[in-house]
Amino acid sequence: MANRLLEVEGLAKHFRGGGNWLSSGGDSIRAVDGVSFSVEEGETFALVGESGCGKTTVAKMILLLERPTRGAISFQGKDVSSFRGGSLREYKRLVQAVFQDPYSSLNPRMQVLDIIGEPLRVHQGMRGRDLRMRVGELLENVGLNPVTASFFPHQFSGGQRQRIAIARALALRPRLIVLDEPVSGLDVSIRAQILNLLVDLQRELGLSYLLISHDLAIVEHMSHRVGVMYVGKMVELATRDEFYGNTLHPYSNALLASVPQPDPDVPMGTTIGGEVASPINPPSGCRFHTRCPIYLETNMCREVEPEWREILSEHLTACHKVEPAVV
Amino acid sequence: MPARALEQMLRESKEDDILLRVEGLKTYFFQRSAVLKAVDGVSFSVAQGEAVGLVGESGSGKTMTCLSLMRLVPQPGARIVEGEIWFKGDNLLEMTEQEMRAYRGHRMAIVMQDPQTSLNPVYTVGEQVAEPVRLHLKERGQQAMARVLDSLRAVRIPRPELRLGQYPHQFSGGMRQRVVAAMGLTTQPELLIADEPTTSLDVTIQAQFLRLIRELQQDSGTSVIWVTHDLGIVAQMCDRVNVMYAGRIVESGRVRQIYKEPQHPYTRALLDSVPLMGTRREKLYQIEGQPPDLRSIPEGCPFWPRCPEAMDKCKEQYPPRTSLGGEDFVHCWLTEEGR
């Protein structure tokens, strides 16, 4: 088994809704409610789900942009919350991010040299000729001409901006890059360029990716393992081949059936009704029971939260209807 | 001349079931220093009850084509410079603004991308859906309400009697988009323009919405124009596809034909560059370069700088329309020279 790079154990984030520090606010929003998974060295782990499922909040906690309410994140076997000073800096060097919107992720007032150079300046105090060399090299790595280092972000198209964002993430030779919907802000013809670039970089540099996406076709193309989230909970986790070949959870099935296939001869599958449940007052028992097509009429699904268990080797799910094949 | 007469007759009988015919439409943006050719000679037609896709990337002119159909191009700045838009027997571009109003929201409706901004937050949903009924059907009171309820029911909004009195913020994204659709459909339009109506929706909600539109279309025989960059939606929802690039339709054909045997290198590249579920490709086909800047569209075929099969001819002259039988056509020197 590969080396475990990042491990997330029982991670939860509850936001206090409404109110401020004077009034103690309304209901808490359980954005993430006990999520566990790991990212191995050199692999792409994909977190899939619809809006409000908490996948972005998980990413933010890993990037230390949000503090977990419960649970632990460990990196290379060490608890991230214990990192201080030097070890914290080291974590911030090894974990980088690329976000969805290439227009918002680059400071419009900075030249590309300063954008890509920022991590190098902050961490390595690099400056002058060294900095320019390294930035030039990084620009070439992502397929841009080094002379563009003197340009400002508005002089680039969306795809080129995303390349700059990737170059910035690569600057410190990280181990893990969190990719939050890296291509959904881009044109169709540009997406392939960026996806291919990410795959190439992973192969060359042995990077690990945590891919946050709602696009199941992209996830199938990019990932090695997949985790599906629904209203703050993980409902299924499996290797890519297992997930796409032997889907267990009814929600995962519904997600797969909902994707309109770019082939007129493959009709659209049966989708599910209802709305994505709200994390403010999540349904009792299994959170998916309100939309579940195979929902048991017994009180089981409505009252008892299904156990998160391994059904097949390396294939976990939380559903009352699925029986373990191996124990 | 009997042959000519026969041809004429044939054309007329075919014209009968054509709802919308666009001929050589050009919509330009006039800027201080440049003219942006957003739509540059677009021709296509939509038959009665047919679903037609307009596919393209940002800047391909698909949205501007639709706004031109409704004569709603952004003012000031943009202008329809040339072309004809025949809706049944009437040229929409020759109508007065007054006459046009009878079409907009009545005989043709539009559902836009963002349900957030298509609804006015200060009016109840009932009031907004009733608006076109009052305006175009001149119905009021009980009669109008009954029609509003019918259309809310038609878009499967649960408990419409209750939802009628609520405000847009009390609806989820998917439900809001249904309300927008209901607004468009109350007057039973002959043509529905769906401008990326599902981009802001979740996958399962998108699937529900697509299903809904398809059913409504089958029930009422409404024609639909789908504007999208999502090749999956086109494959599932459309009978015909028009692929747009840099303000022109580069290929047009029946969905099956195009997905099986795309003729234009751009169409082929688009289809190959999207990851396809179930078929694992080591590497995605990659279209090099960027979509063209409308201020400086390359000479000749605008796709040549990105085309792997570009020839010298492509850089000089825009390829003519090559018919592929029936209504299908392509603009590419490869096919033109090949025959």
Next chain:
Amino acid sequence: MANTSMQIVSPTTLWAVRVRSVLGGLRRAPKIPSLVLLVFMIFAAFGQWIAPYSPVAVDMAASFSPPVWHEEGSADHLLGTDKLGRDILSRLIRGARVSLSLSLFVIGLGGGVGVVLGLISGYSGGKVDAVMQRGIEVILAMPTILVALVFVFAVGRSFESVILILSPFLAARFARIVRGETLSVRERDFVAIAKVIGTPTWMILLKHILPNVFNTIIVLATLEVGHLILLESSLSFLGVGVPPPQPAWGLMVADGREFLTSAYWITLFPGLCILAAVLSLNLFGDWLRDTLDPRRRQL
């Protein structure tokens, strides 16, 4: 991705882009406003050598003499004199220093403090923000003129005390607006990325937030200059402004009010100076904003 022909980003191109943009910006500077401001600045700096008379030289014999183009006007006093026979032109030239430097000091001190507070308040959020905002509301709720009256009576009437009393009000206005802008900029992804990278907070504020709220600061500052000149004249009118006989434009306007129908020139020319200064600053501010914004700086 081994590459043999490694192109190095040359420092000259980087600087060339910057220098070119500065030059290009200067070339497009608005001509008349720049000229007006330049003249005023020269007045402020070298007024004592330019002005034909001392601004406080009283000449009762020549009181209320009209500008030169009137029949009774004389070439001795090009723009006429006031009720004490003081030369208007000389007072305008010398008054530039008081009016402009007062605004400049107040903007510099109050605005500077306000920007810093606004950035901190908006970026930190939570309790710090809440406490600071209550403080700002208290200041904004106070009647400026009344507070100034009390303050000046307590510490004495001087140029410095006017600056000291006006600065907090300006700081509060700046802080409020900068905070609002900061709140929206800090939600942008590049700030999140900077945090992920581990960029220190002061650097995030200085390199990411400040440049992106700069537009607002410039616009606000240019608007406030006009406001300050007028405020100074109100204070002068109430007798707590810059102490006479030091000339200040606002004070001059106030002085001439009672003779508006008989000797309009006493009010008109300082009024025109204020107008020219405020208008020029606004146009200049627009240009500065555009020049500092790379998106508008199309070369």
